[in-house]
Amino acid sequence: MGAYPPNLTEIVDFFDALSGDEKRENLIAYADAAPACAPKTGERFDLEDVRKDEECTDTVGVFLRVDPATRAAHFRINLGPHVQTLTKAMTAILCKGLDGATPEQIMGMEQDFVPRIVGGQLIRVRSQTVYYILGRIKGVCKVWLNRERAIANGG
Amino acid sequence: MDMNPKFSGYAHPEALVDGDWLQQNLNAPGIRIVESNEDVLLYDTGHIPGAVHIDWRGDLQDNTVRDYVAPERFAEVCSKNGITPDTTVIFYGDKSNWWSSYALWAFRLFGHTKVKILDGGRDKWKAENRPFTREKPSYPRANYPVPPKRFDKEIRAFFDETLAHTQARKPLIDVRSPKEYTGELTHMPEYPQEGVLRGGHVPGARSVPWKIAANEDATFKPADELRKIYTQDLGLKPADNIIAYCRIGERSSHTWFVLTYLLGYSNVRNYDGSWTEWGNRVRSPIAKGEQPG
Numbered sequence: 476m477g478a479y480p481p482n483l484t485e486i487v488d489f490f491d492a493l494s495g496d497e498k499r500e501n502l503i504a505y506a507d508a509a510p511a512c513a514p515k516t517g518e519r520f521d522l523e524d525v526r527k528d529e530e531c532t533d534t535v536g537v538f539l540r541v542d543p544a545t546r547a548a549h550f551r552i553n554l555g556p557h558v559q560t561l562t563k564a565m566t567a568i569l570c571k572g573l574d575g576a577t578p579e580q581i582m583g584m585e586q587d588f589v590p591r592i593v594g595g596q597l598i599r600v601r602s603q604t605v606y607y608i609l610g611r612i613k614g615v616c617k618v619w620l621n622r623e624r625a626i627a628n629g630g
Numbered sequence: 631m632d633m634n635p636k637f638s639g640y641a642h643p644e645a646l647v648d649g650d651w652l653q654q655n656l657n658a659p660g661i662r663i664v665e666s667n668e669d670v671l672l673y674d675t676g677h678i679p680g681a682v683h684i685d686w687r688g689d690l691q692d693n694t695v696r697d698y699v700a701p702e703r704f705a706e707v708c709s710k711n712g713i714t715p716d717t718t719v720i721f722y723g724d725k726s727n728w729w730s731s732y733a734l735w736a737f738r739l740f741g742h743t744k745v746k747i748l749d750g751g752r753d754k755w756k757a758e759n760r761p762f763t764r765e766k767p768s769y770p771r772a773n774y775p776v777p778p779k780r781f782d783k784e785i786r787a788f789f790d791e792t793l794a795h796t797q798a799r800k801p802l803i804d805v806r807s808p809k810e811y812t813g814e815l816t817h818m819p820e821y822p823q824e825g826v827l828r829g830g831h832v833p834g835a836r837s838v839p840w841k842i843a844a845n846e847d848a849t850f851k852p853a854d855e856l857r858k859i860y861t862q863d864l865g866l867k868p869a870d871n872i873i874a875y876c877r878i879g880e881r882s883s884h885t886w887f888v889l890t891y892l893l894g895y896s897n898v899r900n901y902d903g904s905w906t907e908w909g910n911r912v913r914s915p916i917a918k919g920e921q922p923g
Contacts, residue, residue, distance in 0.1 A: 503674045529817075560671035596688060597670050 479588055480627055484491030490592040498594045512570040514538050514551040522622075524615050525553070531556035533609050539615045546577045550612060561597065561605045562602035568592065569608055578616040584609075634749070639853030641894025644751045646850070648719055649758050656680050660818075662717050662769075665752070666733035667724040669882075675814075676762035678722065678755060682711045682769070690736045692753060698780070704740045705774040712769025715742065715811070716777065717903070722748035722755065723782040724842075726848040731883040735900055736744050738785055740777040747887065757847065785886070787873045787901040789911065792805040795873050796915070801866055802835035803874040805885045810877070811837040813918040828911040830916035832875065837866060840881040843888045856893055868895050875901035875908070 479487060504616045511530025514520070518540075524621060525536035540549045550573060573581055589605055633734070634651070637643035647655075655661065656679055663681040666674045666757060673683040682820065684690065687705045692699050694920040699707070705726055713719060721730035727747055734745045756762070782788075787795070790878040813829030831837070842859055843851055860866050872895065877900030889895040901908075908914050917923025 497673065499674055502671060506671065506675065559669045560675055561669075562670070 477608055478574035479584060480573055482574060482576075483569075483588065484615055485589050485616075486572045487588045488609045490594075495594055495596055498592075498597075502561065502593065502597075504538060504565040505565075507565040509552075509554060510568040512551060513553045518551065520551070522615050524611065524618070527555075528607075529563070531558065535608070537608075537611045537612060537615045539619055541578060541619060546579075547575045548578055548616065552608065561593065562608060565589070565592075565605050565608050566624035569612060571613065572581055578620050581616045582620065584613075590604055600619055632835075634721055634826065636852055639750075639893040641853075642891045645746055645891040646736075647746050648749050649760055652678070652748055652755075653760055657882075660716065660718055661720055662711060662713050663720050663722070663748075664711070664730070664733065665723055666721060666729040667752070668729050668781065671725055672724055674753070674764070679761055679763045679765070680767050681722075682767060684711070684733055686732055686736075690733060698739060701740060701777040701780065704811045705776045708742075708774035709772045714772045714774055716744065717772075718744040718746060718747060720746045722751045724874075724882075726753070726754050726844045726884065727751040728840075728880045728884055731887045732880040735785065735883045735886055739780050739781065739782065741781055742777075743911055751849055753848045773883045783813055785890075785899055787875075787899040789901075789903055789907055789914070790810050791899075792875070792908070793914070794875055796832050796834045799834055800871045801870050802832055803872060803882075803885060804831045804835040804836050805838060805840040805876045805881050806831075807839055808837060810905070812920055813916075826877070826906055827911045828916055829922070830909070830918040832906075833907055833917040835875070835917075836922055837920070838864060838885070840876070840884045842897075843885065850888065850892060851852075853892065856888060860889060860893060866895070868893070869897060870895065872898045873901050874898065875904040877905045879904050910915050 490501065493501060520538040520540045523536065524609045525534065527534040535555065535558065536549040536553035541547070550570050552570055554563060554566060563573055586606055593605055633643060634648045637646050637890060640646065663678055664684050665677050665681045666684050666686055667673060668684065677683070684707065687693070690698055719742065721734045723730035730751060734747060737745055772889050811831045816826045816829045843856060845851055866872060872889065874885045876882040879900055882900050882904065886898055886900045889898045909916065
């Protein structure tokens with residue numbers, strides 16, 4: 476089991492202790508909160524990655540801002556209306572759980588926390604998009620780190 | 631209340647209800663509204679008042695043997711939802727009723743014949759601003775007798791039967807998307823790979839994507855349009871021995887419902903092992919490209 480950023484650890488520990496029905500209730504609460512994860516008017520970002528991928532049912536936009544002083548990452552995520560409820564829930568969980576972590580911490584994270592949050596009953600082949608948002612977040616962190624490296628090397 | 635005029639053209643108009651009828655009959659005795667979705671949490675976000683949730687995997691499948699649940703388990707699923715053999719079960723769900731068709735077909739496997747589908751499913755109900763609730767209903771427990779048999783032989787095809795079908799050049803319908811049929815894709819567009827090693831189709835199968843039977847609002851196409859597709863253009867006769875398949879059996883359940891209930895074909899089976907079995911099976915022949923092969 477990997478080490479997760481503190482906010483995410485708190486969420487994982489919370490879900491770990493829940494029964495199946497309680498997990499469902501809390502996942503719905505997080506899914507309800509997903510629209511609040513979208514970018515707000517006037518916010519600026521270091522990177523914006525908006526696209527519709529083959530493996531997801533709708534467009535997903537990932538927006539990253541990294542505090543230059545602390546290297547703390549902050550995410551906003553915009554979801555098309557057709558994404559599945561689990562994907563919405565995972566969006567809200569990751570926006571909260573990864574807030575303040577560094578891009579390096581996020582890149583080093585394993586995804587074994589997902590079944591601990593969602594529970595085995597809800598993970599199925601058709602629900603693999605629960606991992607999709609994490610993949611997109613890692614993707615944008617990787618681009619940000621590569622860009623930082625290029626700038627440091629005088630690129 | 632008058633029947634939706636569109637339904638009168640179907641072979642079994644009684645197999646469908648529309649939103650107007652359902653909204654006026656939410657509390658009618660003798661019916662149970664069942665939601666079955668691909669999105670495993672969608673029911674929890676809101677459902678038709680009074681509807682219960684039956685999960686295509688958790689409630690209907692036994693994944694230890696890749697089969698459907700034992701008759702005892704089916705009886706328990708029904709009993710806990712207050713369903714008896716006399717209850718008319720009205721299915722609806724997301725994805726143009728893929729999974730509700732699948733659940734209906736599974737109910738038929740266990741001999742439950744009082745089944746209907748909400749035309750347009752969840753999407754149309756929502757688009758028409760009809761009521762949703764998060765309140766989960768509770769019904770008095772029923773006593774559903776354990777079904778004495780499963781009707782696999784009548785409405786389900788297995789690998790060996792499908793192989794015999796392809797060898798005898800009997801009608802096979804591949805209802806997947808065109809690129810899955812040709813072998814260009816080994817997953818559905820917009821979906822993750824579901825573990826298939828080879829792309830292509832069962833030799834001899836004709837490509838008739840499920841979607842061709844549905845309107846944009848998820849309702850079924852009118853009878854004359856369906857007859858043109860399946861009877862006229864494809865040349866299928868009502869008594870033909872037909873097998874439909876997709877990847878895991880849900881899209882082909884939609885086509886099975888269309889052929890069986892809307893067009894009145896009498897001998898249609900759903901190969902639920904579908905491409906995830908056929909495409910991976912050692913020594914199973916496949917064809918690639920646009921021609922049946």
